Amino acid sequence: MVIAMKRPELISRILIITGILLAVGAPLFLWARTPLIHARMAEDGGWNPDVIQAETGKPLHLKLTSDDVVHGFAVGQMDMQSVDILPGKVTEITLTFDKPGIYTFFCTRWCGLNHWRMRGTIEVTGGSDIITAGGSSEPASVPLYVSLDLDIDAPHDSPVIPNEKPSAMNGQLLGANLPIDQSLDYYLSHSPYQVFTDLSDTSLTESQKWDAVAYLWQSNTTPESLANGKELxxxxxxxxxxxxxxxxxxxADDLAEAGEASMQTMEGATDMVMQTPVDFTDPSRILGASPALLQGKILRGGMGTGMPMWGVIFTEEQIWDLIAYIYSFQFEYQK
Known part of the structure; x- marks a missing residue:
């Protein structure tokens, strides 16, 4: 028996079936077109692909998977939580960029000796034609260490070090009468040792001078900044x-061994000394460095060492927070 179907009913059923197909097929189509990014340890290739294209204002859908160990994914200078990438699993994320620019994505899990090499770029177009690293359409500001014309590769050891860890609490008792500039600009542009020498004409003992330095350093930071720096x-x-x-x-040991092995294969490098990671608890190394100098070290990285360039990862505020925390290895701050 053949049942005749009225035209309106037929059209209605066709529309329903079409809607179902679109509802099921559209996500599958989008999923199939979403870039799949493979993460491997840097020794085996790192990110693949390591360059991604995006447009401002349009969601960028990504699929992430690991081919070996647990990795992490984050985009520098963006307010986003890092995402863990598990071996054999696919993790999906969506990013939206407000400004054009070249953004750096990186691994947030310590996956191996060359972990810091695991970086890629997202090239975002649209809006302004000015493309800069970090996604800003505004001209980049000149870093303080550049404006001060600092040679960040020159030795900067402190020839004088305190006998014990300087106390900011003790220094606070002297703070009101200190004959030095206690402004933020002075703090950023001077090393602790330079401030110590600026107090040479006072009647303070050597220990009191270092306590005064500790107070100046704590007074130019905040508990929030130290907490953020500690996390970074x-x-x-x-x-x-x-x-x-x-x-x-x-x-640390692996970096030193890798550096020594690589120098043995470099012609004329027999007299070179591979730098191991800096000991931030060594007062002779840190008390001779100004915040501006440390800014340069972090922004540019250590040429010829395993110290990566962080300028494309951290915001300016994050760099100052990190520097504030590094100095806390030298000074006893008031809780």
Whole structure:
């Protein structure tokens, strides 16, 4: 028996079936077109692909998977939580960029000796034609270490060091009468040792001078800044520089051995000394460095060492927070 179907009913059924197909097929089509990014340890190729295209204002859908160990994914200078990437699993994320620019994505898990090499770029177009690193359409500001014309590769050891850890609490008792500039600009542009020498004409004892320096350093930071710096340090620095800043992180020995092996294959490099991670608890190394100088070290990285360039990862505020925390290895701050 053949049942005749009225035209309106037929059209209605066709529309329903079409809607179902679109509802099921559209996500599958989008999923199939979403870039799949493979993460491998840097020794085996790193990110693949390592360059991604996007447009401002349009969601960028990504699929992430690991081919070996657990990796992490984050985009520098963006307010986003890092995402873990598990071996054999596919993790999906969506990013939206408000400004054109070249953004750096990187691994947030310490996956191996060359972990810091795991970086890629997202090239975002649209809006302004000005493309800069970090996604800003505004001209980049000149870093303080550049405007001060600092040679960040020159030795900067402090010839005088305190006998014990300087106390900001003790220094606060002297703060009101200190014959030095206590402004932020002075703090950023002077090393602790330079401030110590600026107090040479006072009647303060050597210990009191260092306490005054500790007070100046604490007065130019905040508990929030120190907390943020501590978190950044744990995530990005501790594996090399050590949890307590002593240059004894889990990768410290491997970095030294890798550097020595590579120098043996370089012609004319027999007299070179591979730098191991800096010991932030060594007063002779840190008390001779100004915040501006450390800014340059972090922004540019250590040429010829395993110290990566962080300028495309951290915001300016994050860099100052990290610097504030590094100095806390030298000074006893008031809780």
């Amino acid at each position: 340090y744990a995530q990005n620095c501790a594996a090399c520089h050590g949890e307590n800043g002593a240059g004894d992180g889990v990768f």
